[in-house]
Amino acid sequence: MSSVPALALEDVTCRFAGRDGGPSYTAVANSTLRVAEGEFVSVVGPTGCGKSTLLNVAAGLLAPSSGAVNIFGERLVASQGVNRRAGYMFQADALMPWRTGIDNVIAGLDFRGVPRAEARQRGEEWLRRVGLAGFGDRYPHQMSGGMRKRLALAQTLITRPDILLMDEPFSALDVQTRQLMENELLALWAEDRKSVLFITHDLEEAIALSDRVVVLSAGPGTHPIGDFRIDLPRPRDVSEIRMTPAFLALHREIWGAMKEEVLKAYERQRAA
């Protein structure tokens, strides 16, 4: 691992203008978050705490009100374009419904001007890797939720991003499919160990997947309040690792830090 982090959010604050000139809302306040090269970092926090905001800042889709984003030591300026070295897997369905599976997978190559024949060949290869070989000519609406997520994963990974940003990518899936996808993600990640920033509200998922778990406070003014190293052995099987004493101890420890924030967020939502 090099000393320069792959992704560094330095003292980032995001304020959103209030509606109709109302008071502005501070979603994220003075947050510093670093992901080393090859590190899998999960960010957990109560719902509505600004996790996605942090990810959009890291992607260059959103300019922070103050603070800086550095990608391998280079300053990222959102107004000059998105983070070119990152792939982003969205929580919502982001496939193009008018493109077939294979054409969705190769969209990134398409945009980069890779010749069609080569792009298709690489696309077929990726379809095979995510277990969708033979489904390339289907449209997204002809696929199940799990298949669409795999397609999105292939679409994101085919451009070989150095940093992978994931926003609760599996939250819409049923528990079984979800654990399958988590294992597949770990297997794909183990091949070339890219840096991953994984957002989730599910602490178990975070511990099972990550090298490090960062806990965020409840909003507004979200900021990291805890940073836990997960030294469980790899390769892991996400459904089995949940039963180990080491996992349970970590879960207890992190949940202790999180619980208060979750309750705070819950109270705030009830009051609103």
Added chain:
Amino acid sequence: MRLRILQVLILCVLVGLWYILTKPGLIPPFYFEQDNRAAFFFGEPQKVLDVIVNWFVTGDIFVHLGVTLLETALGFVIGAVFGLGIGLWLALSPTASAVMDPYIKGFNSMPRVVLAPIFAVWFGLGIWSKVALGVTLVFFVVFFNVYQGVREVSPTLIANARMLGASRHQLLRSIYLPSAMSWVFASLHNAVGLAFVGAVVGEYLGSARGVGYLILQAEGTFDVNTVFAGIIVLTVCALLLDAAVGAVEGHLMTWQPRASETEKV
């Protein structure tokens, strides 16, 4: 199949009623005083058919139909292209759209058919005054649909394409355009009809050729059968054009889920 039989049955009943109620001497007159009056006002189906057959056998209709269809096609294509282009432009540039907003609303609220006489003065009595009227009618239908279509594109889809490295131009081509297309096609069905209205109303107000001209001439001599014949020919043409748009749509929009489709794995 059952549906088709029912549809044909309804047509037969309507034409049959038309025949029975208008044939002089078939039933005693119950509304008009003389038994040939109903035929005078409403025409007679077999005579209408005679006129249509005669038109096509002698080939008299082709020059008129050709002119009307040419005006319709030109109005449709020019209006649709402008609607698509300006719709995309305004939807993607909020400033321009804010500036143009009152003008667009104004032109859209205006009863544009009243422009027909002005177009006749500007473009003469040839086909271009009819095309111009068709364009003004078609443009707004397509424009508003494209505008709406582009505005409704999911922000996630745009963000995803940007993260995958799409340039502004590529965003337009692979996200905005296809996404707006389903709205555009919905509007094209309306637009074909309106292009037709533009052509016929234009001909009606002053022309030397076209199906609208034929109808106008026939009205001048109280020849109701020919008027109805013209209306029927126009209706069939409009249906054919609509089917053509539908066929193109079906071909281009294969990606859209159909309600009946239960193919899933």
